Amino acid sequence: MTDAGGRRLVLLGSTGSIGTQTLEVLTRYPGLARVHGLAAGGSRPALVAEQVLAHRPEQLVISDPDRAEDVERAVTAACAAEGIAAPAFSDGAAEVERLAGSLGPGDAVLNAITGSVGLKPTLAALASGARLALANKESLVVGGALVTGAAAPGQILPVDSEHTAIAQALAGVRPDQVDHLVVTASGGPFRGRTRAELVDVTPEQALAHPTWAMGPVITTNSATLVNKALEVIEACFLFDLPEDRVRVVVHPQSIVHSMATLVDGSTIAQASPPDMRHAIGWALAHPEKLPGLARPLDFTTAQSWTFEPVDEVTFGAIRLARAAHRAGEGAMAVLNAANEEAVDAFLAGRLSFLGITELLAAVLEDPCRPRATLAGGVPALLEAEAWARTAAHAIIGSREG
Known part of the structure:
Protein backbone atom coordinates (compact mmCIF):
# COMPACT_ATOMS: atom_id res chain seq x y z
CA MET A 1 0.00 0.00 0.00
CA THR A 2 1.23 3.49 -0.79
CA ASP A 3 1.23 6.12 1.91
CA ALA A 4 -1.82 8.39 1.93
CA GLY A 5 0.50 11.37 1.76
CA GLY A 6 -1.06 13.24 4.66
CA ARG A 7 -4.69 12.65 3.63
CA ARG A 8 -7.07 13.99 6.26
CA LEU A 9 -10.21 12.14 7.31
CA VAL A 10 -13.46 13.29 8.84
CA LEU A 11 -15.37 10.43 10.46
CA LEU A 12 -19.09 10.94 11.03
CA GLY A 13 -20.66 8.48 13.47
CA SER A 14 -17.43 7.60 15.23
CA THR A 15 -18.96 5.61 18.11
CA GLY A 16 -21.16 3.32 16.02
CA SER A 17 -20.17 -0.09 14.68
CA ILE A 18 -18.70 1.21 11.41
CA GLY A 19 -17.08 4.18 13.13
CA THR A 20 -15.26 2.12 15.74
CA GLN A 21 -14.07 -0.38 13.14
CA THR A 22 -12.84 2.47 10.95
CA LEU A 23 -10.67 3.74 13.78
CA GLU A 24 -9.36 0.20 14.32
CA VAL A 25 -8.32 0.10 10.66
CA LEU A 26 -6.60 3.49 10.98
CA THR A 27 -4.72 2.30 14.06
CA ARG A 28 -3.39 -0.69 12.13
CA TYR A 29 -2.57 1.36 9.01
CA PRO A 30 -1.48 4.79 10.27
CA GLY A 31 -0.33 5.87 6.81
CA LEU A 32 -3.85 5.54 5.45
CA ALA A 33 -5.18 8.86 6.76
CA ARG A 34 -4.92 11.32 9.63
CA VAL A 35 -8.09 11.95 11.62
CA HIS A 36 -9.00 15.62 11.25
CA GLY A 37 -12.45 15.53 12.80
CA LEU A 38 -14.88 13.23 14.59
CA ALA A 39 -18.65 13.52 14.91
CA ALA A 40 -20.73 11.42 17.28
CA GLY A 41 -24.23 11.41 18.70
CA GLY A 42 -22.98 11.82 22.25
CA SER A 43 -24.45 8.82 24.05
CA ARG A 44 -21.02 7.37 24.89
CA PRO A 45 -18.83 10.14 26.38
CA ALA A 46 -16.14 7.78 27.67
CA LEU A 47 -15.69 6.18 24.25
CA VAL A 48 -15.46 9.59 22.54
CA ALA A 49 -12.75 10.55 25.04
CA GLU A 50 -10.83 7.36 24.25
CA GLN A 51 -11.07 8.07 20.52
CA VAL A 52 -9.83 11.62 20.97
CA LEU A 53 -6.82 10.44 22.96
CA ALA A 54 -5.97 7.74 20.44
CA HIS A 55 -6.43 9.75 17.24
CA ARG A 56 -5.97 13.42 18.24
CA PRO A 57 -8.61 15.03 15.99
CA GLU A 58 -8.51 18.78 15.56
CA GLN A 59 -12.29 19.04 15.65
CA LEU A 60 -15.03 17.23 17.57
CA VAL A 61 -18.75 17.65 16.96
CA ILE A 62 -21.56 16.16 19.03
CA SER A 63 -24.78 16.07 17.05
CA ASP A 64 -27.10 16.00 20.09
CA PRO A 65 -26.78 19.33 21.94
CA ASP A 66 -28.38 17.82 25.06
CA ARG A 67 -25.44 15.41 25.40
CA ALA A 68 -22.70 17.79 24.36
CA GLU A 69 -21.82 19.06 27.83
CA ASP A 70 -21.22 15.55 29.20
CA VAL A 71 -19.01 14.66 26.26
CA GLU A 72 -17.04 17.90 26.43
CA ARG A 73 -16.45 17.35 30.13
CA ALA A 74 -15.19 13.79 29.56
CA VAL A 75 -12.94 14.79 26.66
CA THR A 76 -11.51 17.84 28.43
CA ALA A 77 -10.67 15.79 31.54
CA ALA A 78 -9.07 13.01 29.50
CA CYS A 79 -6.93 15.44 27.51
CA ALA A 80 -5.87 17.31 30.63
CA ALA A 81 -4.81 14.05 32.28
CA GLU A 82 -2.63 13.25 29.27
CA GLY A 83 -1.29 16.78 28.95
CA ILE A 84 -2.58 17.33 25.43
CA ALA A 85 -4.76 20.03 23.92
CA ALA A 86 -8.44 19.21 23.54
CA PRO A 87 -9.96 19.45 20.04
CA ALA A 88 -12.13 22.37 18.99
CA PHE A 89 -15.59 21.47 20.22
CA SER A 90 -19.04 22.22 18.77
CA ASP A 91 -22.49 20.64 18.67
CA GLY A 92 -25.65 20.36 16.63
CA ALA A 93 -26.69 19.03 13.23
CA ALA A 94 -25.51 22.15 11.41
CA GLU A 95 -22.03 21.68 12.85
CA VAL A 96 -21.94 18.06 11.66
CA GLU A 97 -22.78 19.32 8.18
CA ARG A 98 -20.08 21.99 8.42
CA LEU A 99 -17.48 19.43 9.51
CA ALA A 100 -18.45 17.12 6.65
CA GLY A 101 -17.72 19.91 4.17
CA SER A 102 -14.56 21.22 5.83
CA LEU A 103 -12.02 19.24 3.80
CA GLY A 104 -11.24 19.15 0.09
CA PRO A 105 -9.85 17.14 -2.82
CA GLY A 106 -7.29 14.61 -1.66
CA ASP A 107 -9.03 14.20 1.70
CA ALA A 108 -11.81 11.82 2.73
CA VAL A 109 -15.08 11.83 4.65
CA LEU A 110 -16.53 8.59 5.97
CA ASN A 111 -20.23 9.02 6.65
CA ALA A 112 -21.33 6.31 9.10
CA ILE A 113 -24.31 8.20 10.50
CA THR A 114 -27.48 6.12 10.79
CA GLY A 115 -30.64 7.47 9.22
CA SER A 116 -31.70 10.18 6.81
CA VAL A 117 -29.98 12.83 8.95
CA GLY A 118 -26.88 11.74 7.03
CA LEU A 119 -28.15 13.28 3.78
CA LYS A 120 -27.04 16.88 4.35
CA PRO A 121 -23.53 15.86 5.52
CA THR A 122 -23.24 13.67 2.42
CA LEU A 123 -24.07 16.59 0.14
CA ALA A 124 -21.67 18.84 2.05
CA ALA A 125 -18.85 16.31 1.65
CA LEU A 126 -19.52 15.97 -2.08
CA ALA A 127 -19.53 19.74 -2.53
CA SER A 128 -16.11 19.93 -0.86
CA GLY A 129 -14.52 17.63 -3.44
CA ALA A 130 -13.35 15.14 -0.82
CA ARG A 131 -13.64 11.40 -1.35
CA LEU A 132 -16.89 10.19 0.24
CA ALA A 133 -16.73 6.75 1.84
CA LEU A 134 -20.47 6.22 2.25
CA ALA A 135 -21.86 3.91 4.94
CA ASN A 136 -25.03 5.99 5.30
CA LYS A 137 -27.24 4.22 2.76
CA GLU A 138 -30.15 6.52 3.58
CA SER A 139 -28.33 9.32 1.75
CA LEU A 140 -28.89 7.51 -1.54
CA VAL A 141 -32.28 6.08 -0.61
CA VAL A 142 -33.65 9.51 0.30
CA GLY A 143 -31.50 11.74 -1.92
CA GLY A 144 -31.26 9.47 -4.97
CA ALA A 145 -30.36 11.41 -8.10
CA LEU A 146 -29.80 14.53 -6.01
CA VAL A 147 -26.79 12.80 -4.45
CA THR A 148 -25.44 11.08 -7.56
CA GLY A 149 -25.85 14.30 -9.53
CA ALA A 150 -23.71 16.15 -6.98
CA ALA A 151 -20.89 13.60 -7.14
CA ALA A 152 -17.91 13.63 -9.44
CA PRO A 153 -17.13 10.31 -11.19
CA GLY A 154 -15.68 7.93 -8.63
CA GLN A 155 -16.17 10.33 -5.73
CA ILE A 156 -18.58 8.05 -3.85
CA LEU A 157 -17.11 4.78 -2.59
CA PRO A 158 -19.63 2.57 -0.76
CA VAL A 159 -18.83 1.22 2.70
CA ASP A 160 -21.22 -1.68 2.53
CA SER A 161 -20.26 -5.30 2.02
CA GLU A 162 -22.77 -5.75 -0.82
CA HIS A 163 -22.00 -2.64 -2.82
Missing part, protein backbone atom coordinates in the same frame (compact mmCIF):
# COMPACT_ATOMS: atom_id res chain seq x y z
CA THR A 164 -18.26 -2.86 -2.21
CA ALA A 165 -18.48 -6.40 -3.59
CA ILE A 166 -20.35 -5.21 -6.69
CA ALA A 167 -17.86 -2.40 -7.28
CA GLN A 168 -14.99 -4.90 -7.14
CA ALA A 169 -16.82 -7.35 -9.40
CA LEU A 170 -17.38 -4.61 -11.96
CA ALA A 171 -13.77 -3.41 -12.02
CA GLY A 172 -12.82 -3.26 -15.70
CA VAL A 173 -16.38 -4.09 -16.85
CA ARG A 174 -18.17 -1.63 -19.13
CA PRO A 175 -21.75 -0.67 -18.18
CA ASP A 176 -23.12 -2.16 -21.42
CA GLN A 177 -21.59 -5.52 -20.45
CA VAL A 178 -23.71 -5.81 -17.28
CA ASP A 179 -26.92 -7.83 -17.49
CA HIS A 180 -27.95 -7.61 -13.83
CA LEU A 181 -26.65 -7.45 -10.28
CA VAL A 182 -27.31 -10.01 -7.53
CA VAL A 183 -27.37 -8.64 -3.99
CA THR A 184 -27.02 -11.33 -1.33
CA ALA A 185 -28.91 -11.40 1.97
CA SER A 186 -28.19 -13.54 5.01
CA GLY A 187 -31.93 -13.94 5.56
CA GLY A 188 -31.62 -12.60 9.10
CA PRO A 189 -32.74 -14.41 12.25
CA PHE A 190 -36.13 -15.42 10.80
CA ARG A 191 -35.10 -17.06 7.53
CA GLY A 192 -37.49 -19.88 6.66
CA ARG A 193 -40.29 -18.76 8.94
CA THR A 194 -43.82 -18.05 7.76
CA ARG A 195 -45.83 -14.92 8.56
CA ALA A 196 -47.80 -16.89 11.12
CA GLU A 197 -44.57 -17.74 12.92
CA LEU A 198 -43.58 -14.06 13.15
CA VAL A 199 -46.72 -12.76 14.86
CA ASP A 200 -45.21 -12.64 18.34
CA VAL A 201 -41.59 -11.74 17.53
CA THR A 202 -39.95 -9.64 20.27
CA PRO A 203 -37.27 -6.95 19.84
CA GLU A 204 -34.78 -9.26 21.58
CA GLN A 205 -35.39 -11.96 18.98
CA ALA A 206 -35.15 -9.51 16.10
CA LEU A 207 -31.83 -8.17 17.38
CA ALA A 208 -30.22 -11.64 17.44
CA HIS A 209 -28.65 -11.52 13.99
CA PRO A 210 -26.90 -14.79 13.04
CA THR A 211 -23.97 -13.24 11.17
CA TRP A 212 -23.34 -9.52 11.68
CA ALA A 213 -22.90 -7.36 14.79
CA MET A 214 -24.66 -4.06 14.09
CA GLY A 215 -26.65 -1.35 15.83
CA PRO A 216 -30.32 -1.90 16.79
CA VAL A 217 -31.83 -0.03 13.85
CA ILE A 218 -29.81 -1.79 11.14
CA THR A 219 -30.22 -5.16 12.89
CA THR A 220 -34.00 -4.73 13.00
CA ASN A 221 -33.94 -3.69 9.34
CA SER A 222 -32.03 -6.88 8.57
CA ALA A 223 -34.65 -8.97 10.38
CA THR A 224 -37.47 -7.43 8.30
CA LEU A 225 -35.28 -7.40 5.14
CA VAL A 226 -35.90 -3.64 4.97
CA ASN A 227 -32.12 -3.27 5.02
CA LYS A 228 -31.89 -5.38 1.86
CA ALA A 229 -34.74 -3.39 0.34
CA LEU A 230 -32.82 -0.17 0.92
CA GLU A 231 -29.70 -1.77 -0.54
CA VAL A 232 -31.60 -2.53 -3.76
CA ILE A 233 -32.39 1.19 -4.10
CA GLU A 234 -28.82 2.09 -3.18
CA ALA A 235 -27.47 -0.24 -5.89
CA CYS A 236 -29.78 1.31 -8.48
CA PHE A 237 -28.22 4.72 -7.89
CA LEU A 238 -24.63 3.63 -7.34
CA PHE A 239 -24.53 1.54 -10.52
CA ASP A 240 -27.14 3.40 -12.60
CA LEU A 241 -29.53 0.49 -13.15
CA PRO A 242 -33.33 0.13 -12.96
CA GLU A 243 -34.70 -1.86 -10.04
CA ASP A 244 -35.61 -4.88 -12.18
CA ARG A 245 -31.93 -5.41 -12.93
CA VAL A 246 -30.99 -5.59 -9.24
CA ARG A 247 -31.97 -8.98 -7.85
CA VAL A 248 -31.82 -10.39 -4.31
CA VAL A 249 -30.90 -13.90 -3.22
CA VAL A 250 -30.64 -15.37 0.28
CA HIS A 251 -27.16 -16.66 1.11
CA PRO A 252 -27.07 -17.66 4.81
CA GLN A 253 -23.30 -18.06 5.04
CA SER A 254 -22.67 -14.39 4.15
CA ILE A 255 -19.50 -15.35 2.28
CA VAL A 256 -20.45 -14.21 -1.23
CA HIS A 257 -21.27 -10.57 -0.63
CA SER A 258 -22.81 -9.85 -4.02
CA MET A 259 -22.42 -10.70 -7.70
CA ALA A 260 -22.60 -9.23 -11.18
CA THR A 261 -23.97 -11.25 -14.06
CA LEU A 262 -22.70 -10.12 -17.46
CA VAL A 263 -24.38 -10.23 -20.87
CA ASP A 264 -22.32 -13.27 -21.90
CA GLY A 265 -23.86 -15.31 -19.08
CA SER A 266 -20.85 -15.26 -16.76
CA THR A 267 -21.17 -14.17 -13.13
CA ILE A 268 -18.43 -12.46 -11.12
CA ALA A 269 -18.67 -12.79 -7.34
CA GLN A 270 -16.71 -11.28 -4.46
CA ALA A 271 -16.24 -13.65 -1.54
CA SER A 272 -14.70 -13.14 1.92
CA PRO A 273 -15.56 -13.92 5.54
CA PRO A 274 -18.16 -11.53 6.98
CA ASP A 275 -16.02 -8.64 8.23
CA MET A 276 -16.83 -4.97 7.61
CA ARG A 277 -13.15 -4.07 7.69
CA HIS A 278 -12.98 -5.29 4.09
CA ALA A 279 -15.47 -2.65 2.98
CA ILE A 280 -13.96 0.09 5.15
CA GLY A 281 -10.41 -0.61 4.00
CA TRP A 282 -11.46 -0.86 0.35
CA ALA A 283 -13.18 2.53 0.42
CA LEU A 284 -10.40 4.37 2.25
CA ALA A 285 -7.44 2.81 0.43
CA HIS A 286 -8.90 2.47 -3.08
CA PRO A 287 -7.36 1.71 -5.53
CA GLU A 288 -4.74 0.21 -3.22
CA LYS A 289 -5.23 -2.90 -1.06
CA LEU A 290 -4.36 -3.12 2.64
CA PRO A 291 -2.17 -6.20 3.24
CA GLY A 292 -3.50 -8.50 5.95
CA LEU A 293 -6.62 -6.39 6.50
CA ALA A 294 -8.77 -9.38 7.45
CA ARG A 295 -8.47 -13.14 7.28
CA PRO A 296 -9.00 -14.75 3.88
CA LEU A 297 -11.19 -17.74 3.13
CA ASP A 298 -9.60 -21.12 3.81
CA PHE A 299 -10.37 -23.33 0.83
CA THR A 300 -8.53 -26.29 2.37
CA THR A 301 -11.46 -26.67 4.77
CA ALA A 302 -14.65 -28.35 3.55
CA GLN A 303 -17.52 -25.86 3.34
CA SER A 304 -20.80 -25.31 1.53
CA TRP A 305 -22.35 -22.14 0.19
CA THR A 306 -26.09 -22.15 -0.43
CA PHE A 307 -28.43 -19.78 -2.22
CA GLU A 308 -32.22 -19.60 -2.10
CA PRO A 309 -34.95 -17.23 -3.24
CA VAL A 310 -36.39 -14.54 -0.98
CA ASP A 311 -39.83 -15.28 0.48
CA GLU A 312 -41.46 -12.00 -0.55
CA VAL A 313 -44.83 -13.10 0.86
CA THR A 314 -43.43 -13.20 4.38
CA PHE A 315 -40.91 -10.41 3.83
CA GLY A 316 -42.57 -7.78 1.66
CA ALA A 317 -40.10 -4.93 2.12
CA ILE A 318 -38.17 -5.57 -1.09
CA ARG A 319 -41.35 -5.39 -3.15
CA LEU A 320 -42.23 -2.08 -1.48
CA ALA A 321 -38.76 -0.66 -2.17
CA ARG A 322 -38.99 -1.57 -5.84
CA ALA A 323 -42.35 0.16 -6.09
CA ALA A 324 -40.96 3.26 -4.35
CA HIS A 325 -38.02 3.40 -6.75
CA ARG A 326 -40.31 3.14 -9.75
CA ALA A 327 -42.65 5.80 -8.36
CA GLY A 328 -39.91 8.34 -7.61
CA GLU A 329 -41.14 11.79 -6.57
CA GLY A 330 -40.00 11.35 -2.97
CA ALA A 331 -41.52 7.90 -2.46
CA MET A 332 -38.16 6.54 -1.33
CA ALA A 333 -37.84 9.33 1.25
CA VAL A 334 -41.34 8.47 2.48
CA LEU A 335 -40.44 4.77 2.69
CA ASN A 336 -37.29 5.46 4.69
CA ALA A 337 -38.87 7.95 7.11
CA ALA A 338 -41.84 5.68 7.77
CA ASN A 339 -39.46 2.80 8.45
CA GLU A 340 -37.40 4.82 10.93
CA GLU A 341 -40.57 5.61 12.89
CA ALA A 342 -41.80 2.02 12.64
CA VAL A 343 -38.52 0.58 13.93
CA ASP A 344 -38.49 3.00 16.88
CA ALA A 345 -42.07 1.96 17.71
CA PHE A 346 -41.25 -1.75 17.42
CA LEU A 347 -38.20 -1.49 19.67
CA ALA A 348 -40.32 0.43 22.20
CA GLY A 349 -43.00 -2.27 22.16
CA ARG A 350 -45.59 -0.05 20.44
CA LEU A 351 -45.76 -1.89 17.10
CA SER A 352 -45.60 -5.56 16.17
CA PHE A 353 -42.83 -7.00 14.04
CA LEU A 354 -45.16 -7.68 11.12
CA GLY A 355 -46.64 -4.24 11.67
CA ILE A 356 -43.42 -2.64 10.41
CA THR A 357 -43.87 -3.57 6.75
CA GLU A 358 -47.64 -3.23 7.03
CA LEU A 359 -47.11 0.37 8.11
CA LEU A 360 -44.71 1.02 5.23
CA ALA A 361 -47.26 -0.22 2.72
CA ALA A 362 -50.02 1.90 4.24
CA VAL A 363 -47.94 5.10 4.18
CA LEU A 364 -46.68 4.54 0.63
CA GLU A 365 -50.19 3.85 -0.66
CA ASP A 366 -51.77 6.86 1.06
CA PRO A 367 -53.30 9.03 -1.69
CA CYS A 368 -52.27 12.14 0.27
CA ARG A 369 -48.56 11.31 -0.08
CA PRO A 370 -46.76 14.47 -1.24
CA ARG A 371 -44.74 14.40 -4.45
CA ALA A 372 -41.18 15.72 -4.30
CA THR A 373 -39.45 16.65 -7.55
CA LEU A 374 -35.71 16.83 -8.15
CA ALA A 375 -36.10 20.57 -8.70
CA GLY A 376 -37.45 20.87 -5.16
CA GLY A 377 -34.12 19.67 -3.78
CA VAL A 378 -33.55 18.83 -0.13
CA PRO A 379 -36.48 20.97 1.19
CA ALA A 380 -38.98 18.95 -0.86
CA LEU A 381 -37.50 15.68 0.36
CA LEU A 382 -37.61 16.86 3.97
CA GLU A 383 -41.24 17.89 3.53
CA ALA A 384 -42.06 14.40 2.22
CA GLU A 385 -40.20 12.88 5.16
CA ALA A 386 -42.06 15.03 7.67
CA TRP A 387 -45.39 14.00 6.15
CA ALA A 388 -44.38 10.33 6.32
CA ARG A 389 -43.41 10.57 9.98
CA THR A 390 -46.73 12.20 10.84
CA ALA A 391 -48.64 9.56 8.88
CA ALA A 392 -46.64 6.78 10.55
CA HIS A 393 -47.33 8.18 14.02
CA ALA A 394 -51.05 8.29 13.27
CA ILE A 395 -51.06 4.64 12.18
CA ILE A 396 -49.02 3.54 15.21
CA GLY A 397 -51.35 5.46 17.53
CA SER A 398 -54.44 3.89 15.97
CA ARG A 399 -53.03 0.40 16.47
CA GLU A 400 -52.13 1.11 20.07
CA GLY A 401 -55.67 2.21 20.73
